[in-house]
Amino acid sequence: MIREHVGLEGGRAYDIVIGEGLLEQVGGMLGELGVSEASRHLVITDANVQAAGYLEKVIASMAAAGYVAEVYVIPPGESSKSLPLAGEALAFAYQCGLDRRSAVLALGGGVVGDFAGFVAATYMRGVAFVQLPTSLLAHDSAVGGKVAVNLPQAKNIIGAFHQPLCVVYDTTALQTLSLREMRSGVSEAIKHGAIRDRDLFFWIEQHQEGLLANDSSLMSELLARSCRIKAQVVAEDETEQGVRAILNFGHTLGHAVEVLAGTYTHGEAVAIGMVAAADLSVRLGLCAAEEAVLVERAMVACGLPTLIPNELDEAELIESMRKDKKAAGGTLTFVLLREIGRVEIVEDVPESAVRDVIRARREG
């Protein structure tokens, strides 16, 4: 079992626990965290995770420790991250008698984590929240307290900063992931290397085969190293007033591609976005051309896409990026590469340069 600590002010520091078979130990962990047995708690999950048998483990572990768990199951997929569905979950929580000392547990991938986190953040103005990620991609979203649901027009527009009480990562759950899901998760780990840890970046490329085959010890190392970077950046700037925005490397274009195409995983879209951001960095004179080549090489090695689909309209991409949450006053804001392991936030990037990158990086 590996334990990474996320240092936050105001008594809100928490641990990320990584290891095999941890879902069977959730009940005991809640006890150690001081979660009340007098209140009812809510496990939110999706139908796929339920079918995989993880929900059963969590409920059994909680029951053994004396906890009453209610269950709310959402349909799998991004479309569940809607305000109406969150409203239904909030009403369900109230009907079940959840109170201010109740905890909401998110058992699933990033969608479940974001959705359940939003429910936890807004139920009675905020109750305790525990992340139980079951996907590799969720190693990113589970750390840092960003929770949200989507507007039909754009992702994550409605949300909050709501830090978990604990993140419990049972690596056993990763065994049922598809290769595509593994690649999507590796993409966010590559991003953490690209922004803060050059060694990690190349370590991932070097070990991609074992990682994508879900080698247990490699995977634990990846999760610990990648979560550590995320946790450090979050601790420096919890509510994204400044440096935290570097975590959005690849996300300006990535989000636009994800929303407009609708066929990419988050990690795939971010991979396209990172390669484009590296190209943009070179064009703006911030970074050597060789570095951008290395970024693209790492994505290709991990089987991630690197080109912008032809069917996406340039003007719509630009429009979507201008409405990005990181942008202010409709400007184009990007996280750009200085070298692998070091990035900077650039506001007001010239639209012409962005258009050049879009044209240059088409599937062709």
Next chain:
Amino acid sequence: MIREHVGLEGGRAYDIVIGEGLLEQVGGMLGELGVSEASRHLVITDANVQAAGYLEKVIASMAAAGYVAEVYVIPPGESSKSLPLAGEALAFAYQCGLDRRSAVLALGGGVVGDFAGFVAATYMRGVAFVQLPTSLLAHDSAVGGKVAVNLPQAKNIIGAFHQPLCVVYDTTALQTLSLREMRSGVSEAIKHGAIRDRDLFFWIEQHQEGLLANDSSLMSELLARSCRIKAQVVAEDETEQGVRAILNFGHTLGHAVEVLAGTYTHGEAVAIGMVAAADLSVRLGLCAAEEAVLVERAMVACGLPTLIPNELDEAELIESMRKDKKAAGGTLTFVLLREIGRVEIVEDVPESAVRDVIRARREG
């Protein structure tokens, strides 16, 4: 102009500014607060406030200071505090191009403040929020950062703590309030006296005639003194982990009466709740009978109701109180009186005592 300071940690301290004609100065105040002119902003109000001409003043003042203000008008009344309507306002904000540096201004009473605050708290995980209260009751809700919408079953279940950047109280706006609205606002001021300031409590009873007639200097004094108590309590315990709950004096039964009857203003329901809580305090041996008599006398002097409507079912009242946000594990939690000016939070109040109070305090 009177300025009360709310001291909060983490650079989130803010001022409550009270005076005549302040709505015409909103634009300049936003400038002083550093609100960006490059971003668009959103004024949320209701149709009544718009009809009274206040919206026009705010927009003109903002325009004169170089701000672009979008407007979202909600129907007047508690039913607007719904998650679906909040979703529409959030989508509108996005369509208008609001970004992270945008501000949401709440122009109206408590409903508008709670609703707009929830929009501000959740839009892009939180944007700046300015309170422009136009009712007397809102002097309570505008200070303290509690924002929320309702579930159909219960009030304020979906919400957040989101502190305003500033509260601007134009006392001119109080001139159009009905006597019933004035009384409802006075009720929360009496509550502030009852929990922390014995002098204020009796000062209100003594000056009720002038206050209800909206004497300008009395009103400014009332607002300043009442907001000061609220601000002090909030600064001691921003997210209601402990002492802040004393602000719920009269609210356990008050909320239940308000929701179940549907015909009382918030202040009226809280008045009934305060008298009942004082009675309960006496029955539990916490407070001298004379004090409870004085609480009832003050309500009567101000023309506020003090008895529980006969048509409300006892079991439903109990059930509603057990689901109160302040309660944990379905227990009955009350803020009880030790003497006027001093209260304490009591968890797990015996149901039999609460039932006795309900029976004793029926309209008869």
